[in-house]
Amino acid sequence: MRNSSLIKWMLLAFIIFCGNPSTAVSTLHFIVFADTDDPSIGESVLKTYVYLTSDLQATLSKYSGLKVVAKPFYGPDCNVANLDKTVNELNVGPNDAVLFYFVGHGWNRRLSTYPSMIFGNANTERVNLEQSSRDLEEVYKKLRAKNPRFSLVVADACNGDRMDEPQVTSTRKVLVMKPVTPNPSSLVKLFNNFRGGMIMSSSQRNTFSYSDPKGGWMSLSFQSAMGEMYSTNYTGEVSWAKFADRVKEKTMAEAQKNDTEQEPQYSIKDIYPVIGSATLATTQRSVSSSEPGKTSLSKEPCKSVTNYVNETALSGIREDLPMLIEIYEKIDSDNAVEYAETFSLFYKNQKAFYDNLGQAVFYQVDGVPQHCKPSLQTVTGWVGSNAKEVNQRYAIIQKYASQPNRLVQQARNDLPTIIQRLEEILKELDR
Numbered sequence: 001m002r003n004s005s006l007i008k009w010m011l012l013a014f015i016i017f018c019g020n021p022s023t024a025v026s027t028l029h030f031i032v033f034a035d036t037d038d039p040s041i042g043e044s045v046l047k048t049y050v051y052l053t054s055d056l057q058a059t060l061s062k063y064s065g066l067k068v069v070a071k072p073f074y075g076p077d078c079n080v081a082n083l084d085k086t087v088n089e090l091n092v093g094p095n096d097a098v099l100f101y102f103v104g105h106g107w108n109r110r111l112s113t114y115p116s117m118i119f120g121n122a123n124t125e126r127v128n129l130e131q132s133s134r135d136l137e138e139v140y141k142k143l144r145a146k147n148p149r150f151s152l153v154v155a156d157a158c159n160g161d162r163m164d165e166p167q168v169t170s171t172r173k174v175l176v177m178k179p180v181t182p183n184p185s186s187l188v189k190l191f192n193n194f195r196g197g198m199i200m201s202s203s204q205r206n207t208f209s210y211s212d213p214k215g216g217w218m219s220l221s222f223q224s225a226m227g228e229m230y231s232t233n234y235t236g237e238v239s240w241a242k243f244a245d246r247v248k249e250k251t252m253a254e255a256q257k258n259d260t261e262q263e264p265q266y267s268i269k270d271i272y273p274v275i276g277s278a279t280l281a282t283t284q285r286s287v288s289s290s291e292p293g294k295t296s297l298s299k300e301p302c303k304s305v306t307n308y309v310n311e312t313a314l315s316g317i318r319e320d321l322p323m324l325i326e327i328y329e330k331i332d333s334d335n336a337v338e339y340a341e342t343f344s345l346f347y348k349n350q351k352a353f354y355d356n357l358g359q360a361v362f363y364q365v366d367g368v369p370q371h372c373k374p375s376l377q378t379v380t381g382w383v384g385s386n387a388k389e390v391n392q393r394y395a396i397i398q399k400y401a402s403q404p405n406r407l408v409q410q411a412r413n414d415l416p417t418i419i420q421r422l423e424e425i426l427k428e429l430d431r
Helices: 002-019 042-063 080-089 126-132 136-145 184-192 217-230 240-257 278-289 311-330 336-355 370-399 404-429
Strands: 027-034 067-074 097-103 116-118 133-135 150-156 194-201 265-273
Touching: 027 042, 027 080, 042 067, 042 097, 042 184, 042 217, 067 080, 080 133, 080 136, 097 136, 116 126, 116 136, 126 133, 133 136, 136 150, 136 194, 150 217, 184 194, 184 217, 194 240, 217 240, 240 265, 311 336, 311 404, 336 370, 336 404, 370 404
Parallel strands: 027 067, 027 097, 097 150, 150 194
Antiparallel strands: 116 133, 194 265
């Protein structure tokens, strides 16, 4: 009888223990994509890959309090097919964390201030880059949509409008990484005690990200700042905001030592402590009030159209206008060949942007409440018409790019309307 009672109590304890989600070990999904095969930066990328998948992964596995499930991709496995499959099939628990890190080439499609990552084949024609590229911000959104407790999405990649990549430098003084004794409580706090998400890239839009044989400058700063924050010698604030600031400071300082500039960018999306924070209760209430089926949603006021304007796309238009105006004012039979080459390069680089201009200038339309969509479509409809006309006239000019003298006539005919339509878009939306 006593043995029977003991067995029952043991079974009950087992059920309680296993059924209590607070006792379950949560997972850190650690996803790394590194273009180690690239002929220009492969060596540098490999150094960052080794740090992430060896040093950092081992440290997090040992001290973070999370079960680390690594998904590393390098060499030929660093491709869009593996990225899409990994992100789409990722199964995330409500208390899990996700760390995504890309290191390789990048460019900006003018759809976001953050770069588009190139997964191999970086030296292909710009028109083909669309197929081998994915936007960092889109990856961030897809991962956040899986509702992890916390997510950190990082890219060490150039963020320029063109595919002009900087040379790998070997003149920079090596950033010495001193051995660090980890403080487990700091790693537990970083990866267990925060909710929300952060996206980070190594450089601002239209600027380079630099590297040397030791690694990417931002990645080295990331490594240094991470080691600094979880070190037993660290006495400052342990937070993702402080960490991001240190990465930015260190990268800018290293660039300045080499007489150049590089400034990482980041956005902290509603990160707040899990325990002991009034913000937690407030945020939880705001989330629950927006659940499907709540009547408050149907009464939500519609936002102004300016809330949906993509400032990055407008910046792209502003950058193009001076060149278009110059071509119109200066092109003639004497310099037709030169301007034909200029326009052809411009059109090849920016065709994808202008093909989707009507959508590109509004980057959050998918998030518009259903009852607000008709009015927004009415207000923004004229942008689609302008964009369509611009694209059609671009195509007509490009048609004669191989016939410079004919291109002169076509450019003189069509550029004034293109310029006018783009100026109209800026006038109405650039406020």
